[in-house]
Amino acid sequence: MQLLSSPSATVSGLRAGYASGALRPADVVAELTARIDARGDDHVWISRTPVDELHRRARELEGLDPAGHPLWGVPVAVKDNIDAVGLPTTAACPAFTRTPDADATAVRRLRAAGAIVVGKTNLDQFATGLNGGRSPYGAPESVFGGDLISGGSSSGSAVAVAAGLVPVALGTDTAGSGRVPAALNGVVGLKPTRGLVGTAGMLPACRSLDCVSVFTRDLTGAAEVLAVLAGPDPDDPWSRAAPPEAPGARPVVVALPEDLDLDRGDGTVDTGFADAFARVAATVAARAGTVGTPTAALREAGDLLYGGPWVAERLAVLADVLDTHRDAVLPVTRAVIEAGARFSAVEAFRARYRLQELRAEVARLFATADVLLLPTVPTTFTRAELAAEPVMRNLVLGRYTQATNLLDLSAVAVPAGTTDDGRPFGVTLLGPAFSEARLLHAAAALLGPPR
Structure with a gap:
């Protein structure tokens, strides 16, 4: 059948x-089970729903009306910092393991929409990282091969969709975890507005910034899944209701960066990514009005996440875990989290004031443009390169993603082909x-085909 490996998956x-x-549904369950088994230990899954339970769910769906269940029979994967009974x-920390009720x-x-939960996917431990290699369960490779990183922290979810194992996966996104792995595996990654999708039952990284994200093979699927997920969550104090918004078919004005920064962190520029972005920008300019814009405000805001007091929020969430399971937390993860202890309350307020100024600056950008187009990541690395320099190169990956939740923006990452040397670009x-x-x-x- 090969349904899940075809473009129609x-x-x-x-x-x-x-x-x-x-x-x-039973056909799809049988195929996806065979495909997952055939890949062997690809480091995508931390746990999987037993096969007999998947078939029980398939039989259960036969008694439900597909018309009333928009995701009837759709297999989904769930990042393993999100509870699934x-x-x-x-959270990629075996000592932390809990059994949700x-x-x-x-x-x-x-599930209420008819989806079939296939299993829980690998991630950078405690959703701390953007590279996909900070896990005791292994580091998934990008579906593009060549030892390229899968990106994180939602590494397993992105690879599961990109490899045709499931058509939909849930991730989370605080600093770019739902967009970086989408770009590095050639799939769509939708990061909704903070609070639009309830986060109850998700282990927090930064509670004030966390989002549940969606990986799919196409934009239509992302919209369909978001329609199921969005809405007030009475169990989430950060939940927000969306105001009415008409999609509109009017011409779109796109802001393009005037100060594109594709430095790999060592003073060299990724010319392959520069050329790929130039091609996308030219296509966009041929289809829409454009304006130039500086992006320094976004980069400065993004620097506050790990270089400023917002890193203390990770410590606020995970201090008890460090107290009880310190040796089970990976050294690089522990170092990132514990860095939050160096910030004072005074520094936190000063950073909050500066962030408000940056928000006002970015708001003026969207007074003249409908959307901003950026490369999702400035470059990519191999798993070996990330192992050699896990902190600086992780920050490079987040250059254009880390500010989004701090600035209260929404975002969708879209695949945009490859570089001339075959690396994924988005x-x-x-x-x-x-x-x-x-x-x-x-x-x-x-970004779609010409109409």
Whole structure:
């Protein structure tokens, strides 16, 4: 059948197969199980739903009306810092493992929509990192091979979708964890506005910034999954209701960076990424109005996340874990988290004031443009390169993603082909809070096939 390895391995493709009678949930379960087994230990999964339970769920779905369940029969993977009943939550730290007695809000909504939870995916431990290598369960390789990193922290979720194992996966995104691995594996990564998707049942990294993110094979699938997930969550005090937004078909004005920074962290520029972005920018300019914009405010805001007092929020969340399981936390992860102890309350307030100034500056940008186009990452690295320099190169990967939640923006990462030497390249469209419909519409119009 090879359904899940074909271009039609999407939410809409599965729905069409089910509607025509060509597919049944049991068929899809059998195929995905075989495909996962055939890949062997690819470091994608931390735990998997037992096969007999997957088939029980498939039989259960046969008694439900697909018309009332928008994700009927759609297999999904869940990042292993998000609770799913029947599977342990480890956050990639075996000593931390807990057995949840309730689904996270996002997982509950997926199941209610008819989804099949296949398993829990690997991640950078405690969702701290953007490279996909900070896990005792191994480092997944990018589907592009060549020892290229998968990106993190939602490494397993991105690879699961990119490898055709599932059409949908949940990640999380605090500093770029739902966008960096999307770019490095050639899939769509949607980072909703903070609070739009409830985070109850998700182990926090930075509670005030965390988002549940979505990986899919196409933009339509991302929109369909978001429609299921979005909405007030009474169990999440950070939940926010979205104001009405019409997607609109009017011409889009795109802001393009005037000060593109593709330095690899060592003073050299990734010319392959520069050329790839120039090609995308030219395509966008041919389809929409554009304005130039500086991006220094975004980079400065992003630096506050790990170089400023927001790193203390990670310590606030995980201090008890460090107290009880210190030796089980990877040294690089522990160093990042414990760095939060050096900041004072005075420094936190001063940084908060500066962040508000940067938010005002970025708001003026969106007064003249609908969306901002940026490379998702400035470059990529091999797993060996990240192992040799895990901190500085991790910060390079987050150069254009770390500011998004601090600035209260929404974003969608979209694959944009490869560099001339075959490395994956992706771009991100950013917009103000609650502009998801605008971003998805713009991404399809500006980055999709010519119409």
